[in-house]
Amino acid sequence: MTSTLLFGGTxxxxSHILSTLLGDSAVTAVHTISRRAPKSTGPTLQATVEADTxxxxxxxxxxxxxxxTVFxxxxxxxxxxxxxxxxxxxDHDLNVELARAAKEAGVRRFVFVSSAGTGGLVARMLPYSKMKRGVESTIRELGFETAIILRPxxxxxxxEVPHQGGPLLVGAARALGRWFGPSKGYDWWAQESEVIARAAVHAAKIAEEGKAPEKVWVLEQSDIVRLGRTEWKN
Incomplete structure (x- = not known):
């Protein structure tokens, strides 16, 4: 990935995708577009701060x-x-607009961090799942050389701003991880942000090598853990 672009880098x-890309000597340019400046810095970072989405x-x-590759x-x-x-x-409209713009610009690979559950019946009922599912459908239809969809x-x-009920669930996951280890404690229902980020970058590198198993490659939770921790090489 000689040149990459990241949305959501803050x-x-x-933020972990960004630090992972900045730490990869094979990536010569890391572009970001965001409403505020990212915290990570590096010689390959080219950050654009634009408040108007x-x-x-x-x-x-x-x-x-x-x-x-666009993430x-x-x-x-x-x-x-x-x-x-x-x-x-x-979550829906802006992601769809950016995916379409990426395709029009000639971007070959698009990596989207979605959410677990978008492939099930619940996606037809819950607004959050419907948003993510709608973005996934657009990415599929655009016909990128490779589209990678992560479902953590x-x-x-x-x-910085906790989700409603989030701290309690995250605390429970971390406690279970300490008691039983990640594989038994939470890997099957929760993943660390850093592991998700590494899985996204790892999958993109596999796709660049022409080794993606599918044109639209969906990474479920077990795939994220495998690529982001088990098979991760820094």
């Missing part, structure tokens, strides 16, 4: 040379957005 998972698609198309871990919560309608604008469970992370 979030729980995105309606300009992000144009900013993407202006990057030269065209990034070979999106972009998302918010209903509380942070101020309601489900505003959350939909970010509960994300174990210390968030």
């Amino acid at each position: 979030g729980a998972v995105g 309606t300009q992000w698609a144009a900013r993407l198309k202006a990057i030269q040379p065209v990034p070979s 999106s871990s972009l998302g918010t919560t209903r509380a942070q957005a101020g309601g489900i309608a505003n959350q939909w604008k970010i 469970g509960l994300i174990i992370a210390d968030r």
